Amino acid sequence: MDLLTTSEQAEIVDSSAAFLADRISIARTRELFEGGDLPAIADDAWLGAADLGWFALGLPEDRNGIGCGLADEVLLFREIGRRLAPGPFLSTVLGARVASFGGDPELADEITAGRRVGLVIPASLDAIGADGSVTGDVQLIDADLDGLVLAVTPGVASLIAVSSLDAVTEVPCVDPTVRLHRAVGTGAAPTVSLASDVDPIELRGHVLAAALLAGIVEWSRDTGAEHAINRVQFDRPIGVNQAIKHPCADMAVQAQLAYSQSLFGALAIDEGRPDAEFQALSAHITAAAAADFATAATLQIMGGMGFTHEHDVHLYVKRMELLSHMLGAPAAWLERLLELPEPV
Amino acid sequence: MDLQFSAADVAFRDEVRTWLTDNVPTGRRPKLGRPMRDYDLAWQRKLYEAGWGNVAWPIEYGGRDLPLIQQLVWFEEYARTGMRPIDTRFVGLAHAGPTLMARASQEQKTFHLPKILQGEVVWCQGFSEPEAGSDLASLRTKAVVDGDQLVVTGQKIWTSYADSADYQELLVRTNLDVVKHKGITWVICDMKSPGIDIRPIRTIEGGADFSEVFYDEVRVPLSNVVGGIDNGWSVAMSTLAFERGTAFTISQVQLAASVEELIELARSKRSIDGKPVIEDDSIAQRLARARADCAALRALTYLGISKNANSDQPGPEGSMMKLHYADLAKRVYRLGVEILGPRSLAIPADEDDTDWVDKHLIAYSTSIGGGTSEIQRNIIGERVLGLPR
Numbered sequence: 168m169d170l171l172t173t174s175e176q177a178e179i180v181d182s183s184a185a186f187l188a189d190r191i192s193i194a195r196t197r198e199l200f201e202g203g204d205l206p207a208i209a210d211d212a213w214l215g216a217a218d219l220g221w222f223a224l225g226l227p228e229d230r231n232g233i234g235c236g237l238a239d240e241v242l243l244f245r246e247i248g249r250r251l252a253p254g255p256f257l258s259t260v261l262g263a264r265v266a267s268f269g270g271d272p273e274l275a276d277e278i279t280a281g282r283r284v285g286l287v288i289p290a291s292l293d294a295i296g297a298d299g300s301v302t303g304d305v306q307l308i309d310a311d312l313d314g315l316v317l318a319v320t321p322g323v324a325s326l327i328a329v330s331s332l333d334a335v336t337e338v339p340c341v342d343p344t345v346r347l348h349r350a351v352g353t354g355a356a357p358t359v360s361l362a363s364d365v366d367p368i369e370l371r372g373h374v375l376a377a378a379l380l381a382g383i384v385e386w387s388r389d390t391g392a393e394h395a396i397n398r399v400q401f402d403r404p405i406g407v408n409q410a411i412k413h414p415c416a417d418m419a420v421q422a423q424l425a426y427s428q429s430l431f432g433a434l435a436i437d438e439g440r441p442d443a444e445f446q447a448l449s450a451h452i453t454a455a456a457a458a459d460f461a462t463a464a465t466l467q468i469m470g471g472m473g474f475t476h477e478h479d480v481h482l483y484v485k486r487m488e489l490l491s492h493m494l495g496a497p498a499a500w501l502e503r504l505l506e507l508p509e510p511v
Numbered sequence: 512m513d514l515q516f517s518a519a520d521v522a523f524r525d526e527v528r529t530w531l532t533d534n535v536p537t538g539r540r541p542k543l544g545r546p547m548r549d550y551d552l553a554w555q556r557k558l559y560e561a562g563w564g565n566v567a568w569p570i571e572y573g574g575r576d577l578p579l580i581q582q583l584v585w586f587e588e589y590a591r592t593g594m595r596p597i598d599t600r601f602v603g604l605a606h607a608g609p610t611l612m613a614r615a616s617q618e619q620k621t622f623h624l625p626k627i628l629q630g631e632v633v634w635c636q637g638f639s640e641p642e643a644g645s646d647l648a649s650l651r652t653k654a655v656v657d658g659d660q661l662v663v664t665g666q667k668i669w670t671s672y673a674d675s676a677d678y679q680e681l682l683v684r685t686n687l688d689v690v691k692h693k694g695i696t697w698v699i700c701d702m703k704s705p706g707i708d709i710r711p712i713r714t715i716e717g718g719a720d721f722s723e724v725f726y727d728e729v730r731v732p733l734s735n736v737v738g739g740i741d742n743g744w745s746v747a748m749s750t751l752a753f754e755r756g757t758a759f760t761i762s763q764v765q766l767a768a769s770v771e772e773l774i775e776l777a778r779s780k781r782s783i784d785g786k787p788v789i790e791d792d793s794i795a796q797r798l799a800r801a802r803a804d805c806a807a808l809r810a811l812t813y814l815g816i817s818k819n820a821n822s823d824q825p826g827p828e829g830s831m832m833k834l835h836y837a838d839l840a841k842r843v844y845r846l847g848v849e850i851l852g853p854r855s856l857a858i859p860a861d862e863d864d865t866d867w868v869d870k871h872l873i874a875y876s877t878s879i880g881g882g883t884s885e886i887q888r889n890i891i892g893e894r895v896l897g898l899p900r
Contacts, residue, residue: 168514168580170810170817176512238512392896406898409885415898416891420831427810428803434514449806456800501799505789509771510806 170430176242179235182219183243187250190215193479196253196344205346206309208254217281221256222263225371230267231276237371237433241378245426248382248490251482253344255309257375257493258286258317261368265317265324269361274326284326285310287318288493294352299325299360301332301352308493309346310335315358319494321503324368325357342485367436370447372494374432377447380454380490381425383483387461388418390480391468398470405468414464421457428453442510448500455491462487514813516584523581527588530561535592542718548633548675551599555630564628565604567757572612572620573628579820582757583813590764599672603627603634605758606750607680610697613749614738619699623678635676637667637700637724638747645886647682648691648744652726654683654698656733656740661685661698663706663729669880673709673722676702681731686741695743699735706730716872759832763812766840767805769870773843774798776867777850788850797846804839808832827895834887837878844871 172180190212199207216222225240226232240260247256262284267275278284289295290304295318310316312335315326329335332350340347363369392415395406405411432450435443462484466473473480491497516524536554541547558564559573566585568574577585590596608627611620626632643650652665663683670679679700686694700707706729711719738746777789777798789795815828847867848855855868878884892898 168516168520168583168813168817169512169820170814171512171821173512236512388896392892392898395896395898404899406892407900409889412892412898413885413888415896416834416888419827419891419895420835423814423828423831424807424811424835427814428807430512431514431806431810431813434512438514440514445802446806449803452800452803453807498796501796501803504802505774505795505799510767 170427170434172242176239179224179239180242180246183221183246184250186215186219187246187252191250191252193251193482196251196482200253200343205344206254207344208252213254213283214281216256217279220279222259222281223279225260226263226267226275226279230272231279232267236437237374238430238437240375241429241433244375244378245382245385245429248379248486249386250382251344251386251479251486255283255285257372257379258308259284260375261319261324261372262315262317262326264366264371265326265361265368266359268366269326269359271359274359283309283311283314285314285316285329286493287316287327289318292320292495292499295320295323295325296354297323299323299327299357300354301327301357302354303352305332305350305352307332307335307348307350308340308489310348318357319369319372321369322363323360324363325360327352327355327357331355340489342482342489344482344486345489367443367447369494370432370436370444373447373451373500374429374436376490376493377425377429377432377450377454380451380458380487381422381429383458383487383490384418384422384425384454384461386483387458387465387480388415388422391415391418391461391465394465394468411468414468418461418464421461425450425454425457440511442508445504445507445510448504448507451494452497452500452504455487455497458487459491516580520580520584524584524588527585528591530563531588531592534561535594540595540598544674548599548672552630552633554594555600555604555628557630559629565608568604568608568628569612572608572624579757579816583760583816586757586760587764590761590768593765596758596761596765597671599633599675600630602636602671602676602680603632603678606636607634607678610680610746610750611737614697614746616737619735619737623699632677633672633675635670635673635679635702637670637679637681639669640666641668645883647747648695650682650684650695652681652683653687654685654696654731656685657730659733661696661731661733661736663698663700663726663731665726667724667726668712668721670709670722670724671720673702673724674711678702679724682743682747685743689741692744694741695747696740697737697743697746698731699737700729700731701735704729704731715875716869718873757816759829759836760812762836762840763805763808763832766836766843767802767809769847770798770801770805770843773801773847773850773867776847780850780852780854783852788852794846794849797842801839801843801846804835804842808835808839811835827891830882830887830890833881834884834891837884840874840877844874847871 196207220233223232224235228234263278286308288306294303310329318325335350395411398405428450432447435446466480472478565574566577566582570576640650654661654663681698681700685696706727708725710723712721780788782788818826848871
């Protein structure tokens with residue numbers, strides 16, 4: 168048992184952080200979405216991430232992947248979350264897996280080379296059938312009209328051609344970095360699908376969403392603490408006040424909880440533990456609650472600045488909302504978690 | 512990075528589980544006085560004789576000095592027996608003992624440490640005072656040197672198991688002319704000394720583990736001073752370096768087990784509307800959330816132990832675990848009362864009552880004892896995040 172990062176893992180963290188800072192800065196993201204360019208990530212930056220192997224990181228080497236574990240992907244996704252990188256990273260990484268394990272290796276190679284995969288958010292869970300087909304009202308996150316979207320349930324994951332959906336209409340998203348569509352599923356057969364007993368795509372999604380949220384909690388903690396140290400009122404830094412200091416401390420605790428449970432969930436899947444579902448759901452539940460608390464706490468600590476468009480905190484609040492409403496909903500995760508056997 | 516235990520650690524777990532299953536006391540632990548002390552010390556003697564006197568103590572003092580991972584395994588298995596995380600053995604084994612190892616003279620160590628490990632004595636703590644709670648360094652109980660003795664006069668409070676104890680780790684003020692941290696001395700006080708008056712404090716759930724201790728010119732030999740006169744603050748702080756987060760595992764595992772029991776309880780009990788309590792969405796959601804929270808607390812414990820296994824200094828996870836545990840324990844045991852509903856008014860609540868009301872009431876102490884949650888937040892804010900004092 169060891170949850171410390173290895174030197175190879177530290178390398179993943181450092182190189183991804185450097186790439187994000189250089190190529191996917193929040194300043195650049197703002198320019199893009201304010202110019203109406205959605206999802207708000209430049210094509211060259213997206214392809215740069217593909218060149219770094221981000222979409223193939225967790226694929227086995229014999230599937231043209233890099234052969235790292237889900238825990239390594241957690242470390243990458245924590246950085247993506249911390250730096251608010253836009254773009255469908257989660258559904259693209261999972262989409263490559265669905266294509267590869269679902270029997271379409273050429274498609275998998277296309278995706279890992281940078282073909283974006285969007286995400287289906289169904290209006291109700293039964294909109295996605297046992298065969299992975301989609302029927303009825305859905306929303307699409309970061310879909311390309313000539314591209315593919317990932318549909319996920321606890322039992323199946325599939326890739327669907329956006330062209331097979333009806334009434335695809337772009338609408339503004341609460342997360343301004345996201346391209347959002349409304350659409351209606353026709354029940355058309357998916358391009359490729361994969362049962363969860365072959366590879367637990369949904370559980371991997373929960374863990375990666377948790378990692379993104381853990382990054383958001385860490386950004387909130389660091390941003391709130393920095394302001395508490397530097398902002399002076401009544402001739403003293405506001406951080407001397409326990410009404411400021413204590414939520415900062417709570418954010419530090421929540422950050423460690425979200426991060427450590429994300430790792431636990433990832434390793435439970437990597438190691439094929441019988442409680443993998445328990446741990447993965449716990450990761451998403453824990454990280455979503457932590458990010459809800461931490462973004463609100465930091466917004467409050469920032470005072471009036473926290474309420475402005477100019478400060479970045481609102482972007483994190485909105486990203487947190489997005490990540491807390493994908494792959495089902497908190498109430499549904501809790502219901503499932505209660506029915507599972509005790510963890511090992 | 513992995514969650515797996517090595518083959519050696521798995522074999523160790525089997526050994527521990529088998530031994531504990533065969534040897535853990537079967538009778539209910541008496542709640543008070545001599546019978547409670549005898550029960551705890553008999554258990555310690557049994558542990559000692561089988562080589563389990565203490566898994567963390569160095570070998571030179573008779574401990575096992577196990578690697579942190581095996582300490583974790585030991586405490587996980589110990590927790591599963593349902594034995595309490597803290598009893599009359601706690602201060603000797605986890606607090607005074609390690610302090611003596613770090614700072615006592617060879618003579619003091621040779622006299623006291625074997626007695627603690629072999630289950631011959633109970634130690635208690637004399638730190639807090641009515642006017643020195645979170646601000647421990649403002650303590651006033653004074654000690655004046657008279658020949659080869661210290662003469663102690665004053666009052667301590669919140670001393671657990673004072674009436675069962677043979678010895679006390681006692682902080683006294685020996686110098687009023689220096690800043691408050693500098694004038695404190697750490698002494699070994701014989702609890703049978705003349706001039707000591709112990710008054711039990713009845714607590715919220717009806718127990719009386721705590722006492723006030725009054726000292727009226729109590730004579731303590733200077734040879735009982737540990738670490739030198741006026742050095743007591745640094746002696747007291749040296750204990751902290753010993754705590755590596757493994758013993759906390761017992762509380763964490765037992766809280767998770769309580770959540771599982773509460774889920775069963777909610778399935779078996781009916782609400783006032785006649786439906787199984789588990790069908791109440793609010794209760795069900797909070798039980799599920801408690802499951803996730805316990806999972807994350809365990810992950811945090813594992814992360815802390817992973818760090819401490821590779822570092823000489825314990826990380827801030829200790830304060831984080833304590834803080835989160837307190838919040839979670841209060842929420843979990845409150846659920847016990849809600850699941851029981853109006854039944855919780857009667858004592859005992861039910862024919863198959865497992866003290867859920869007691870546990871709920873006792874849980875209020877988790878955010879007060881051993882450093883309040885407010886103090887833990889100050890520590891995390893200042894030492895981890897670098898916020899100003």
